[in-house]
Amino acid sequence: MNKREFIKLAGLASVAAAVGNPAGMVSAASLKGKNNKNGNSPKAPFTVPALPYAFDALEPHIDKTTMEIHHDKHHGAYVKNLNDAVKGTKYESLSLDEILATVKADDKAIRNNGGGHYNHSLFWTLLSPTKTTPSDKLKAAVTASFGSWEKFQDAFNTAAKTVFGSGWAWLIVTPGKKLQVISTPNQDNPLMKGIVKETGTPILALDVWEHAYYLKYHNVRPDYISAFWNVINWNEVDKLYAAAV
Ligand code: MN
Numbered sequence: 001m002n003k004r005e006f007i008k009l010a011g012l013a014s015v016a017a018a019v020g021n022p023a024g025m026v027s028a029a030s031l032k033g034k035n036n037k038n039g040n041s042p043k044a045p046f047t048v049p050a051l052p053y054a055f056d057a058l059e060p061h062i063d064k065t066t067m068e069i070h071h072d073k074h075h076g077a078y079v080k081n082l083n084d085a086v087k088g089t090k091y092e093s094l095s096l097d098e099i100l101a102t103v104k105a106d107d108k109a110i111r112n113n114g115g116g117h118y119n120h121s122l123f124w125t126l127l128s129p130t131k132t133t134p135s136d137k138l139k140a141a142v143t144a145s146f147g148s149w150e151k152f153q154d155a156f157n158t159a160a161k162t163v164f165g166s167g168w169a170w171l172i173v174t175p176g177k178k179l180q181v182i183s184t185p186n187q188d189n190p191l192m193k194g195i196v197k198e199t200g201t202p203i204l205a206l207d208v209w210e211h212a213y214y215l216k217y218h219n220v221r222p223d224y225i226s227a228f229w230n231v232i233n234w235n236e237v238d239k240l241y242a243a244a245v
Helices: 003-019 064-086 095-102 107-123 136-146 149-161 221-226 232-245
Strands: 168-171 177-186 201-207
Touching: 064 107, 095 107, 107 201, 136 177, 136 232, 149 168, 149 177, 149 201, 149 221, 149 232, 168 232, 201 232
Parallel strands: none
Antiparallel strands: 168 177, 168 201
């Protein structure tokens, strides 16, 4: 093993050690809410933020094994591949938000892995093992935009169900400060100004890749979408909404 290979392996080992030890990770806070503005996101090398709860904390709605593989292996791979992809490019000195705002459709590795890192970092914070409820302010805004809370849920569920193949459903705050439900393919997200038509600030996100639900729900994506409503962290959604308007 040469020095370069050793450093690479040592780096992977420290990522593995860190994700098993939430106290050792510090980057989660900088990827969400008010801190997630251009210039404040961490730059490469990126790291996998710790889950703010245990792998089994979302049972029975999202199972432990899915969470463990999803966080450590899938998100871990996006981070590793993003770090490899930015090396030696103009993206190396940019924050994650800046990367996403400027990435071109053809920059596949950065688009897929930068999106993958951002989307998953956000997603973990939007889940909660304890029951939370949306604020009156958010409920009023949802009613104003969609007609009723139920109509918003229907719109979000439909967006999540109808993603063809892999992708995400989102509730975003548009540049005009309106609430909108959208979906994106693969790891694209509403921050990708050069790629996604309906851009904005994401405040709720649902991963509908099969890797997010297949072990427990098999091919029945709608059951996973229904279960998601039991574990949404509305306190976090409220915070993101307040920061975006
Ligand atoms: Mn995923």
